[in-house]
Amino acid sequence: MASKPGPPITPAGMAALKARYDHLLGTERPEIVEIVSWAAGNGDRSENGDYIYGRKRMREIDRELGYLSRRMKACRVVDPANQPDRSRVFFGATVELADEDDERRTVTIVGDDEQDAGKGLVGWSSPIAKALKGASVGDLRIVKLPGGLKEWEVMGIDYD
Structure with a gap:
């Protein structure tokens, strides 16, 4: 096994x-x-x-x-630079998001040991990362946050 x-x-x-x-x-x-x-x-x-x-x-x-x-x-x-499918959100992606009020936010999905919300680094197992996995530009994703549900639209995906 x-x-x-x-x-x-x-x-x-x-x-x-x-x-x-x-x-x-x-x-x-x-x-x-x-x-x-x-x-x-x-x-x-x-x-x-x-x-x-x-x-x-x-x-x-x-x-x-x-x-x-x-x-x-x-x-x-896992080196994000080696990601073959750059059109969707996977580990290492830097994702530009917009909420229903067009408030923009950029997050980078990193390992849980690296997360730092103040720098926009979200852990792989965080609610926002789980919601974004596999998303493409234009997709809407609902994230369950402590304050309730929040809807985000994926505006851009980048792998540096």
Whole structure:
């Protein structure tokens, strides 16, 4: 039985995960190890703030390193530039939308690890991305939002 492919991520998203992993492993963790070693040499550890904080921060870093490692292994890099059907909305598409009041909005569909609503990056499994999958220019799509239903028309599709 073939295993199901992992969640998609753009090449830039994977590079960002790797950069964060490398920074934690190569810079932050060694600094904390040094602080903890220095603090441990100062005697009583029960009231040693540097030691207690350092150990706590090291656990946080190790937890994040584990998470990033699992995500990098699980995710499948999908380059939007290689999308053969550019006439419809798929992963990596930048989509220009207009609502019933002709208010325009541009969103780019990216991996869930990359989403940032403030920058117009919506996660692959978000309600708006699910509603837009497979849409063509001129299609109307209804998106279920926390405030209710909203109808959007696809005005343009681009793959950079």
